[in-house]
Amino acid sequence: MLAVRAFDPEFLQRLDGLVLGTKRARTVRAGRRSIGRVLGSGIEPENFREYTAGDDLRFLDWNAFARLDDLTIRTYRAERQIELTIIIDASASMGLPESDDKLGLALVLSAAMAYIGMGENDSVRLAAFSGDRRGARLQTTRFYQRRESFFAFRPFLTSLKCEGETRLSAAIAEFLLAPHHPGIVVLVSDFLVNPVDYENALAQLVAARHELKAIHVMGDRECAGAYPPGAYRVRDCETGELREVTFGAHESEMCRRRVEQHSERVNSFCARHGIVYSRAFGASNLDAIIS
Incomplete structure (x- = not known):
């Protein structure tokens, strides 16, 4: 499991010289x-x-x-003292395509940011969300401050599974119900949801005066859009909706363009609202992303 790598001593040693770009x-x-x-x-x-x-x-x-x-x-x-909260998308879409392991990448990146923040004596906590027809499900840890406490995050991270709908806006609304000070919030997601939903979620965090960073996790296969030609019956992993589709070279190119357009729209919204946006491509590129 990729998330376990976040607690490898060699991996953590590579993070010792890094700092988070925050307005301290x-x-x-x-x-x-x-x-x-x-x-x-x-x-x-x-x-x-x-x-x-x-x-x-x-x-x-x-x-x-x-x-x-x-x-x-x-x-x-x-x-x-900065309060750093890292919110992880654990919805079903983060598990597909399986070969991309988007959730695994999100967990390692989140753990790395937590470790770096704790090295600067920030108060750090992790949160994860998914949802169903009844609404959002939000899980959070307590705040930890020192690197000696870093391994307390391990049970939380290794227990997360991809399930349920994204429900991003509802999850953020629930998150903001708890008393909080303006701090740094990092949202790690594939943003595969109606744009109105993620825009509303990000706007809520900005309105709450948080310094906000959005990390867009994307898979190699997902970005390439390269699927074998043929007729398929596809199912939405979150809603269960079925569709009949035919895939060829033209459709693969359209798929690739739609993924890129989706990323550009998220980036554009973030730029207009003072949100730091970055893309993380594929678990296979983890070493380059961390560096």
């Missing part, structure tokens, strides 16, 4: 309540602004007042 420094207005836990050791003066009613008088710059006869407030830049 956040500006905090002194005298105003900040969101999240601010670490005192990371606070340093940054700038000044004009005093307004309601500001805490403790942060007045009295030296500036003596020189300029003007009330100013000192602002600070604070290093905040």
Whole structure:
């Protein structure tokens, strides 16, 4: 199972020198309540602004007042502990084509990001979703902070199976019901769902003020669209819908183009909304992806 590789000592050693590209420094207005836990050791003066009613008088710059006869407030830049949540799509489509092992790739990538984040003393947790006719099913771990706790994620990751419908928007709505601080959310999915659904899900996360990254997991065979010519009866692995299709060279090319168009649409939406988007192609390319 590919997910087991995420806990291989040699694999983890390769991750030791990597860092996540996150906005670790956040500006905090002194005298105003900040969101999240601010670490005192990371606070340093940054700038000044004009005093307004309601500001805490403790942060007045009295030296500036003596020189300029003007009330100013000192602002600070604070290093905040980041809350990193990695959400994994465990719906049925992540298991097909079987040779692509998209879920396995998603699990290894998620574990790698968790390991890197824990090395930076971030608070890290994992979540996974799928769904059925009754709605979304969302599973989450607790937050862990240090790499000594990394192996606590192993039972969660190795127990995940591809099943059910995607229900992405409903899963994110459930995720946001719990109290949370704005942090970093990484969504790992094949995004094989109605565009309205994934766009709504991503928009919800942006509106909740999370720094958002979308990792689009795609399989080699899925992208190539190369299937043997012939007549097929195909079944939607999530809805059970059956269709009769005929495949030839023309249809293979159309399939390849549709996959590329799908990826471009997700990328375009992310670009318009300030979401970092990246594609992960095939479990066979895992080493290149991690590097």
